[in-house]
Ligand code: MTE
């Protein structure tokens with residue numbers, strides 16, 4: 132593969148792999164702003180970054196199980212209603228290094244910063260599909276086609292030199308409220324090459340792997356995409372399954388990501404003087420479920436205090452559909468008093484749904500070990 136024409140990158144990024152380029156910001160830099168600057172946004176590529184230099188000729192083929200296949204040029208996509216969605220994109224491998232401490236896992240060794248929160252702007256996929264005759268809110272049982280596949284122009288070794296690809300269910304693709312975008316801007320600027328120039332898919336609330344960059348075609352399929360990243364990667368197995376007895380076809384591809392929280396103002400093991408310590412981090416839930424609360428413990432999980440939390444910049448989070456960015460992370464902060472060597476734990480509580488806001492569930496925690504100096 133040819134890596135001689137990679138784009139420039141910010142020198143502060145922590146590089147996990149050079150070719151293909153995989154990098155994340157330092158965790159302390161990550162939670163400094165609600166919207167992650169493009170320079171500090173993690174980059175996850177599976178091959179060389181492709182070059183699109185003729186925007187006039189660049190187009191997306193919409194094909195598969197439809198009556199009238201169509202080529203959409205950038206000018207056609209720019210004509211559609213323009214939407215901006217604030218969404219956190221998270222790699223399914225985020226925090227893999229910590230997971231490997233419990234049991235060795237394969238893949239890029241990410242710390243806690245293989246995610247970022249951006250304002251994505253573009254056309255809604257539901258509007259694009261309507262252009263080719265697929266009505267809004269087409270349920271998966273209504274049509275011959277049941278899945279919408281996104282195929283890229285890049286090439287990767289997992290696909291034996293073929294393009295990166297993924298699919299989502301037709302019901303999600305045609306639902307305007309799912310906010311699936313064909314995005315041409317990130318944080319108000321045209322996408323840069325690393326993030327998918329000139330056009331990428333953004334599937335909010337779903338693992339990053341489904342948000343295909345450098346879009347080449349959209350394929351309406353009867354079955355879900357059979358590509359490597361849908362069928363032989365990004366699946367969850369119980370502890371009894373190992374690399375020698377794995378049977379990939381027994382599990383569904385991972386789609387919505389689970390609730391997640393991580394402390395970013397401290398390293399996993401950190402020395403400090405006794406006194407006040409700032410605990411700051413992020414919490415995010417897939418599927419648009421939102422974050423109900425973040426609690427922090429300085430005694431390894433015996434007692435808890437609620438952290439203050441910020442979603443839209445400067446405004447304490449308001450719990451309703453309109454004032455929350457439901458696809459976005461929440462930044463939390465609390466000042467704690469440290470008197471002993473101890474373990475600090477953060478816990479995010481997510482909402483099962485905006486309708487059932489009273490019902491909540493706990494999930495992932497992260498632990499930080501503090502030693503007094
Ligand atoms: N799309 C293409 N065409 N090629 C890729 O390698 N990587 C996927 C996804 N889309 C990928 C892709 C994965 S695994 C993730 S986590 C996100 O893009 C990363 O997006 P980012 O680099 O913009 O942060």
Ligand code: MO
Nearest residue numbers: 222223339340
């Ligand atoms: Mo990923």
